[in-house]
Amino acid sequence: MGLVGRMMMRCYGFHWMKMKGRRATKAEAPILIVGPHSSFFDAVAVFWSNVPCLVNRIENLQLPLFGKYIDYTQPVYVWREDPNSRQNTIQEIKERASSEEEWPQIMVFPEGTCTNRSCLITFKPGAFYPGVPVQPVLIRYNNRTDSFTWTWDGPGALKMLWVTLCQFHNYCELEYLPVYTPNEEEKQDAKLFANNVRQVMADALGVPVADYTYDDCRLMHKAKLKNLPCETGLIEFLNLRQRFGLNLKNVEEELLNHYADIASSDGQINFSGFAKYLGMPESEPALIDLFKLYDKDNTGTIDFRKYLMGYYQYCKPANTEETLKWGFKLLDQEGKGQVFLEDAIEALQTSLDMTPEEVTCIFKQADQNDKGYITYEDFEAYAKRKPEYAKIFLLFQESLKQGTRPRTGHLPPPGKKKAD
Incomplete structure (x- = not known):
């Protein structure tokens, strides 16, 4: 031979x-x-x-x-x-x-x-x-x-x-x-x-x-197929895996199912787009704090690398069973085990200053089977798809422990001055 x-x-x-x-x-x-x-x-x-x-x-x-x-x-x-x-x-x-x-x-x-x-x-x-x-x-x-x-x-x-x-x-x-x-x-x-x-x-x-791998090449190829810049997919997958225990499926899911739908052609997301993606009002202080965690350079935009790093560094640790149970308890104030739309609107309007339309949109996403109500299992499955909410609930919980309520009223995106 x-x-x-x-x-x-x-x-x-x-x-x-x-x-x-x-x-x-x-x-x-x-x-x-x-x-x-x-x-x-x-x-x-x-x-x-x-x-x-x-x-x-x-x-x-x-x-x-x-x-x-x-x-x-x-x-x-x-x-x-x-x-x-x-x-x-x-x-x-x-x-x-x-x-x-x-x-x-x-x-x-x-x-x-x-x-x-x-x-x-x-x-x-x-x-x-x-x-x-x-x-x-x-x-x-x-x-x-x-x-x-x-x-x-x-x-x-x-x-x-x-x-x-x-x-x-x-x-x-x-x-x-x-x-x-x-x-x-x-x-x-x-x-x-x-x-x-x-x-x-x-x-x-x-x-x-x-320190690049075959998996980095795959991510670059996936980014290109989504008409994103090739360098968008080059996110040093090996370092992410070592720091956060990720697998390629996690990262590809973010790139294919989430980020490509909301990123502009240059791979950037501004604060408004970030709020729209989460279905949250721009006036929510916890959302602003969350965006600042991603936007460490205070530029007012985040790219895929910053989003993904922030997503796993700040959201996943908060997406614990304790936080999810607390978040569901916030919705299920009567302890019935089932949360109807009216209950969710009342709870999130009071706690996170969300409009009924915004709560309805989130509720429908969590209620996959159109039952008219959500259980803890529905809420948990939804939170795993969008664990950013766990971070918001956690920030809100910490603000209550400190004896303060989250601020209300419109706040400008990071890096911009509030209009007179």
């Missing part, structure tokens, strides 16, 4: 393959870490490394001819859209890396997606969970003309292949770095292990590291 693969790459013009360093045996390093990953031409690392097992996305099985070739290498398949598949992949890597059976080495492209080789993006930690020695492998394309970079919005695969075939010679270099043996701290922390190996490879390549 290695011979056939090398012959195929030579047909593509890869006549001169430069090899640096020594490839470690499986006993020395059960896992090969390859980067930067920029193209399907990176298969040269497979063909010149004695065809190790690959960690490969399951979609590659559909590739004509190549899919069957990949399957013969006994790969570890991963479905990137399914978090359970990722856990299964990690477990399979652990078993093969520590097995006494004669499995080949495992080769991993830990970036998980193609880049333009100008940096090393975040390494996925799956290959580092076993805590075994790994050997970093660097790929360099030294052609004057770059026909190898296959990125998210770049040329298609057929165009890349055609342009590459139009060149008489294609130069590639593989460098096997010394085996990296993890210390005890790295064995216990796969992310630390991955980051340290990435830094070693970046230093050898002379490029920086960047």
Whole structure:
């Protein structure tokens, strides 16, 4: 298989393959870490490394001819859209890396997606969970003309292949770095292990590291489909996940179901749009306070990054069972367990200075089944869809504890002066 693969790459013009360093045996390093990953031409690392097992996305099985070739290498398949598949992949890597059976080495492209080789993006930690020695492998394309970079919005695969075939010679270099043996701290922390190996490879390549992931690319693509600026989706998903325990589904839901409906073409929301989205009067002091939490720079507008950061930093912690029960109790003053529209209007008019029309709009959203009343379960489900309300109830509750009532009357948006 290695011979056939090398012959195929030579047909593509890869006549001169430069090899640096020594490839470690499986006993020395059960896992090969390859980067930067920029193209399907990176298969040269497979063909010149004695065809190790690959960690490969399951979609590659559909590739004509190549899919069957990949399957013969006994790969570890991963479905990137399914978090359970990722856990299964990690477990399979652990078993093969520590097995006494004669499995080949495992080769991993830990970036998980193609880049333009100008940096090393975040390494996925799956290959580092076993805590075994790994050997970093660097790929360099030294052609004057770059026909190898296959990125998210770049040329298609057929165009890349055609342009590459139009060149008489294609130069590639593989460098096997010394085996990296993890210390005890790295064995216990796969992310630390991955980051340290990435830094070693970046230093050898002379490029920086960047904390972006495949999931960031997905969010940028989703933003583009919603006619939002691409940078709107680039919200450093990895940092959000680490700080707030998010998953991609949470962020996509906000982007697709909420933000795209209320953002202007430049991705900005002003105070009026924010109030309209929540169905709240602009005169509500708690809403103004909430907007100020998002608008830390006092510009009068918030973009998607600020909205999402504020949403999870300030709203989710407030969206607790205690706060929701208190908010429902505010509506259900007679303790009947069912709140009718008239009760909601009376409660929210008094507490949050909302008009009957505004309360009616919110009530209908919470009463999904048109029962004419809402229960605590309805209220809880609605609050989970819009946990900003939990923050407003919490602010109102705190104002009562301090012996003050929320101010009424029209207040200007942050950053603007009140009219005389």
